Amino acid sequence: MVEFTHTIKAESGLHARPAGLISSAVRNTKSTVVIYYEAKNRCADGSRLLSIMSLGATCGTELRFEIEGEDENEAMIALKQICEANI
Amino acid sequence: MEREFRFSGTGISNGKVSGKIKFLRKQERKEIKAIAKDKRTELKRLQEAQAIALDEIKALESKTLSTLGESEAQIFKIHAMLLEDEDFVEAIIGEINGGKSVIEAIESASKIYADMLLSLEDEYLSARASDIRDISSLLIRILTGEVSENQENDKEPYILVASDLSPSETVKLDESKILGFVTFGGTPSSHTAILARAMGIPALVGTGAIDKSLDGSFALLNAEKGTLVVSPGQKEVEKFEKERQAYNKIANEHESYLRSVMNKPAVTRGGHKVMIYANIGSDSEISSALSNGAEGIGLLRSEFLYLSKKEFPTEDELFCAYRDAVIKMQGKRVIIRTLDIGADKQIPYFNLPTEENPALGYRAIRICLDRKELFKNQLRAILRASAYGRVAIMLPMIVSADEIRESKAIIEECKQELSTQDKEFDSKIELGIMIETPAAAIMSEELSKEVSFFSVGTNDLTQYTLAADRQNPLVTKICEENLEPIMRLIKISADAIHQNGGWIGVCGEMAADLSLTQRFVDIKIDELSVSVPYLLGVRGKVSECK
Numbered sequence: 001m002v003e004f005t006h007t008i009k010a011e012s013g014l015h016a017r018p019a020g021l022i023s024s025a026v027r028n029t030k031s032t033v034v035i036y037y038e039a040k041n042r043c044a045d046g047s048r049l050l051s052i053m054s055l056g057a058t059c060g061t062e063l064r065f066e067i068e069g070e071d072e073n074e075a076m077i078a079l080k081q082i083c084e085a086n087i
Numbered sequence: 088m089e090r091e092f093r094f095s096g097t098g099i100s101n102g103k104v105s106g107k108i109k110f111l112r113k114q115e116r117k118e119i120k121a122i123a124k125d126k127r128t129e130l131k132r133l134q135e136a137q138a139i140a141l142d143e144i145k146a147l148e149s150k151t152l153s154t155l156g157e158s159e160a161q162i163f164k165i166h167a168m169l170l171e172d173e174d175f176v177e178a179i180i181g182e183i184n185g186g187k188s189v190i191e192a193i194e195s196a197s198k199i200y201a202d203m204l205l206s207l208e209d210e211y212l213s214a215r216a217s218d219i220r221d222i223s224s225l226l227i228r229i230l231t232g233e234v235s236e237n238q239e240n241d242k243e244p245y246i247l248v249a250s251d252l253s254p255s256e257t258v259k260l261d262e263s264k265i266l267g268f269v270t271f272g273g274t275p276s277s278h279t280a281i282l283a284r285a286m287g288i289p290a291l292v293g294t295g296a297i298d299k300s301l302d303g304s305f306a307l308l309n310a311e312k313g314t315l316v317v318s319p320g321q322k323e324v325e326k327f328e329k330e331r332q333a334y335n336k337i338a339n340e341h342e343s344y345l346r347s348v349m350n351k352p353a354v355t356r357g358g359h360k361v362m363i364y365a366n367i368g369s370d371s372e373i374s375s376a377l378s379n380g381a382e383g384i385g386l387l388r389s390e391f392l393y394l395s396k397k398e399f400p401t402e403d404e405l406f407c408a409y410r411d412a413v414i415k416m417q418g419k420r421v422i423i424r425t426l427d428i429g430a431d432k433q434i435p436y437f438n439l440p441t442e443e444n445p446a447l448g449y450r451a452i453r454i455c456l457d458r459k460e461l462f463k464n465q466l467r468a469i470l471r472a473s474a475y476g477r478v479a480i481m482l483p484m485i486v487s488a489d490e491i492r493e494s495k496a497i498i499e500e501c502k503q504e505l506s507t508q509d510k511e512f513d514s515k516i517e518l519g520i521m522i523e524t525p526a527a528a529i530m531s532e533e534l535s536k537e538v539s540f541f542s543v544g545t546n547d548l549t550q551y552t553l554a555a556d557r558q559n560p561l562v563t564k565i566c567e568e569n570l571e572p573i574m575r576l577i578k579i580s581a582d583a584i585h586q587n588g589g590w591i592g593v594c595g596e597m598a599a600d601l602s603l604t605q606r607f608v609d610i611k612i613d614e615l616s617v618s619v620p621y622l623l624g625v626r627g628k629v630s631e632c633k
Contacts, residue, residue, distance in 0.1 A: 007403075009403055009404060009407045010407075012211045012276075013209060013211060013212070015211040015212060015215070016165045016211075016212075016215050016218070017161055017165065020161075020164065020165050020168050023168065024168075047173075048172060048173050048174055049165075049168045049169060049172045050169065050172045050174045050175055050200060051174055053204065053212055053215065054203055054204070054207070056207035056208070056209055056212060058209055
């Protein structure tokens, strides 16, 4: 298992479009991804759009991504890029 | 006289329209409490409806992509994802397994998720509740065989009134029939509002309920002020019509001017090309700068990121803002001026001492060279943004070559730090300085060996050269009547930088003064950078120059 954290910098938070990007990316991998919003004790299935949106993660929120699977390292790179560029 | 009714809400897009209001007619649902047949039949109906809905959404997505653009089309990509979202679908299936009909199941799953999004107390995510409702009503419409709502047989264009409009309803509006629309609910950040803005439809959201008895009445919709007046008095109508005509006249004139000037290169009749750039204070001005023909950003004032905060912005925050601006400019040059605070721009958390003479005091590069970490923080952010397009760094308030050399050494340090962190940047990033002190102009020969461009800040250059504060009404006359010394200093600078193979722009208020354009052309100014409203005027003027 690998993991990384990302602090949301987009003013509008983790809204529908970036949530969609994350969920599409996760579906393209062979790994399972769980996103933790630890400050509020919430977690989400990274492959599911509504689940990610329901985190209610706003600007400044720290999220931890836990990635597990045969392509976990590639998956982590892809997700990091999406996070950096969009949220 | 009929009584008038006034409603106010949040205006979306601009414009004023008048016409009859018509309430959106939604067909009554026939089968709403349909008795559930066996589970297997209901599940099969769900699957069939999903497949049809997906086709419809994809059709809307491609329509929106071709008429409005990619970011608007993404709204429907999200709809398609929501339609297939496991949580949503499992909720529906769960309800069906509990004995509900497919329609009831969709309605209750829709309510569960719409309520969940509303409960997040985040404006953006709450606004997505209407997206869930939109796909749910699409599914139900398919299942009940309802014809989609339309305002058949309307000859006259009208103002559409509805309790709520979904994104798909909005994008399907017949723009030749709709003057504008008004919704009782809705927020400016809803997808519906985003689409209305992109379609240029004047709209008003969040007016609260409007009584159905007003259906068909004449009304005035003012999207700028955010008002709807139903059955207005004669005088108000006349005033409104006058304003509307004036607005349309300006809009039309601007349109035709835009068309005539926009694609003309800014080249004088003598063949001298001048780059027309925009001065902006934040990346929100970029789209209007581009639609007014800006060929680059000549001055991105980086202060806004510091002014809007209570504490120092982080490198990442700065990077994100710069990167967004650079991406939006699609490879066109973006000149980012490093922090220019002090003097009249004070920021509490910088804790700067009070000075007797702030304009001649501790400001801009003088602070940055002292507070190296602060400066490096910004430089690293600018360097990282340079990986996304064409970025240039511009240093303000320079008086000596030493200041430039010291800054260059710091920039080098930043580059090395980024390299060791494996962060990308443009290693050949351009460096320029502002010419805003007489010293810089006088020393321009030496300074031009250190940088690739100059940009003249005429406001400060004027006040420092004439020792007269333009804001002081007692001496503004001195500034207005003594152009010559300023123009000579600019010429000295232009000649020096040209000799060393660089280029020079003007980014102060004088750049927008059309009576000076010819003089700038005469001394071979390469770039004029002005605020957005002046872009087209300057472009037109340059093409008329000798």
